[in-house]
Amino acid sequence: MKPEVLSKLEILAESAKYDVSCASSGVTRNKTAGGIGNTAGWGICHSFTEDGRCVSLLKIMLTNYCIYDCAYCINRRSNDLKRATFSVDELVELTIGFYRRNYIEGLFLSSGVINTPDYTMERLVRVAKELRVTHRFNGYIHLKSIPGASEELVHEAGLYADRLSVNIEIATEKNLKLLAPEKDHESVFKPMQFIQQGMIENAELRKNAPKLRKFAPAGQSTQLIIGATDENDKAILLTSDMLYNKPGMKRVYYSGYVPVNTYDQRLPALKQPPLVRENRLYQADWLMRFYGFNVNEIVDDRFPNLDLEIDPKLSWALRHPGQFPVDVNTADYSMLLRVPGIGVKSAKTIVMARRFTKLRTYDLKKIGIVMKKAQYFITCLELPIRTVHETSPEYVRKVLTEKKATKKAVDPSQLTLVFPE
Amino acid sequence: MIIFHYDKSFEGLLSVVFDAYLRRSFPEQLLAFNEPEPLFTVTSHTVYTESEKTERVWKSLEKKVEKNTLNMISYAWLSELPGADELIYRYICKTFDSPYSIETNFADKDVLQLRQLAQKVSKEKHRMIEFIRFQKTADDTYFAPIHPDYNVIPLIVTHFKNRYADQEWIIYDTGRNYGMHFNTRKLTEVSFTDTSLFPDGKINEELLADNEQLYQQLWKKYFKAITIKERINPKLHRQHLPKRYWKYLTEKG
């Protein structure tokens, strides 16, 4: 490893950092004789950046040269910035060196487009192949597929990578074309389809040949940029919902637009990335994936945007006071999940614990329920004092947001953003 | 009050349970051999640790509780917190005395507390799996000094044995002054008399492998480069990466 790798690493990590995905979970791969490493199955964060994001993978670009000129991207060809390109060997050595020191779970490799999409994709695939085949590396590999890459190369990528991703970036095609004239939705959805087909075909083949390597065992993911264009939350969440309904789509990431190219008139003048909105979208995404909410319950024509002041679950509850109060000693698990202040873990604990004793407020607090919120929506062994009915949705909203107001309104530093799988 | 003295080992604690049932006398306090007894002690008994007692108690436990609960008991023990032994003792007695499983009866103070304690230890275990940093030494051993709140080395070595099966490594608890050495075949316990070779968690430069410093520099550079300045959030950063771990993190050092 030569010292000049230092400056390349700096440039190409800087260029890669705006992709928010960093998950390494979803696959378990055991060690092999003569091989390096394994994959744990649960996402391991090895560190956290100063902006509070999980560092799990070496997130890096092969090159930040690019023939395209996407307005939202720091690496667009019209930007004057330091450029660099890694060789395949350098990337392989770096990944293994970092992995052996327990810095990372594996590699997340993306790239600007050089020459042609296939030329670039071929190099990405070569890095993954070197790692997997030559070095028998069992750590995690995530490759970002190049828009416009051929089916053959996407298929080969799926044989070595755990996860593949193609970023949609902009939820509507009209706006995508506005900001990235060289791209359209087809160039994104085509490779997504290739990945999906690859997974389905591979699953068929594996029925007869179970030893066959799994195709992208951790599925695919994508990213949407928030706030660079005028889509409302409904348009964004409907896109996510459509994607989650496809087999193999594991995660949709939301990335608040960081104003990198302020000179471009097509982009809004933002002082700060829309962090609160981004957080609300993650919460809504959560509700769809783990809390049994339908997308139409979260946003609709009357409420096309998420409430920035309160989280989407509380917002739903206040719009549907008729569903409450919920009796924690008898309610279904699915209804417990809908109570503001009760998470998946505490809902499960409630179901287990109530088999022994009828639960009281005291027990609920100990279980870890956020009573500050939950008190307005539940009854337990004690009589309810002031649920949303005895007061009013407006009152509850006021009390719950007031508390925050004393702690510096909607200060983004109060938000906890986590990206577990 | 009934007092038992024992050797403060886990096997000893199981022997305490054995003696209690044998004598039909249940202690309210567990003390080390030489610990002074409170004034109002009524009976005191000294427990001798014997593998036969230990095994019998553990086997009966295995029959009564889920594997997960056995793990929780070991985790709680490794917390090494004062009172953890008495908590485990009470938990085991309650398990034996109850006709049905108490494992999910979280309205019982001891059941809830044992779980919470085990969760704390488990969290520290996971943090160590995440935050350990190996430094490669000149003799090709990867060395990781750590200082966890709880005694979690026994809980993490399997993970590292599986992950780094082809490399020689040592994970060393500088607070408890012992570590585990893996030579690509088996694990052995080690204890150094001279800890000045790695002051503050940093191995002396002369002892490092050739490119080790370059790798550390690379990692530091990388860590800085991926931060998005527009989103800096020190509070969130510290919440995920508490300050007490920084000393041993290459990227924060």
Ligand code: SF4
């Ligand atoms: S193709 Fe990718 S790297 Fe190139 S300008 Fe567009 S987003 Fe940036």
